[in-house]
Amino acid sequence: MVSGERSTGQNDRVNMSLFQAVKEVVDTREAAEVYGLEVNNSGMAICPFHDDNNPSMKVDERYHCFACQADGDVIDFVANYFELSKIDAVKKIAKDFGIEYQSVGYKKQKSIKQVNRPKPIRKEISIDNEFNKCIRTYNNILCDYRDLLESYKIVFAPNCGDEELHPMFVKAIKKIDFVDYLIDLANGTTEEKIILLMQYESEVKNYGKISDSIRQKIS
Ligand SMILES: [Zn+2]
Numbered sequence: 321m322v323s324g325e326r327s328t329g330q331n332d333r334v335n336m337s338l339f340q341a342v343k344e345v346v347d348t349r350e351a352a353e354v355y356g357l358e359v360n361n362s363g364m365a366i367c368p369f370h371d372d373n374n375p376s377m378k379v380d381e382r383y384h385c386f387a388c389q390a391d392g393d394v395i396d397f398v399a400n401y402f403e404l405s406k407i408d409a410v411k412k413i414a415k416d417f418g419i420e421y422q423s424v425g426y427k428k429q430k431s432i433k434q435v436n437r438p439k440p441i442r443k444e445i446s447i448d449n450e451f452n453k454c455i456r457t458y459n460n461i462l463c464d465y466r467d468l469l470e471s472y473k474i475v476f477a478p479n480c481g482d483e484e485l486h487p488m489f490v491k492a493i494k495k496i497d498f499v500d501y502l503i504d505l506a507n508g509t510t511e512e513k514i515i516l517l518m519q520y521e522s523e524v525k526n527y528g529k530i531s532d533s534i535r536q537k538i539s
Pocket of ligand 1: 367372376377386389390
């Protein structure tokens with residue numbers, strides 16, 4: 321393999337991770353609102369992709385127009401809305417929402433939403449001890465699992481001159497990005513903690529099982 325090919329591969333991996341990061345951090349509704357679409361309480365908006373008079377587009381994590389059948393995820397939305405290629409759409413979202421890709425993870429910086437728009441009125445959520453206890457448990461599981469992935473990264477690290485990266489090494493790198501995101505949620509705002517509990521319960525429990533089974537094998 322010539323060195324040029326290897327670096328292209330690396331770019332592809334970075335691009336893929338950025339795709340994943342953008343989709344995990346920004347949903348279509350958030351992007352649509354930031355880029356000027358008005359979304360009503362039922363999550364409907366005037367479709368920008370056909371001559372729409374009544375809101376016919378449902379916007380949530382994805383978008384779907386019941387009139388013209390326009391449909392897709394946040395990247396498709398931004399690509400079509402601004403007539404960009406998908407990769408340019410990803411770059412635009414990453415820039416506008418301050419998603420910074422780093423080789424060991426990604427994080428959401430201050431978004432334009434936070435900079436330019438009034439803060440949404442936050443619903444008062446009473447946080448009882450059970451909630452905090454659960455978040456602490458999740459955070460511990462995630463940190464344990466992250467340590468495990470870090471150890472995979474070392475054990476399966478490529479030797480210099482290796483042609484191919486070990487699949488476990490690649491898997492660990494990709495997974496660490498995602499686990500970092502979940503750890504960010506666990507240490508984030510109340511809303512982010514709720515997202516972690518509601519949307520990622522099965523992932524976190526699964527990581528707990530994996531860490532436990534590895535621990536049993538070692539001891
Ligand atoms: Zn439409």
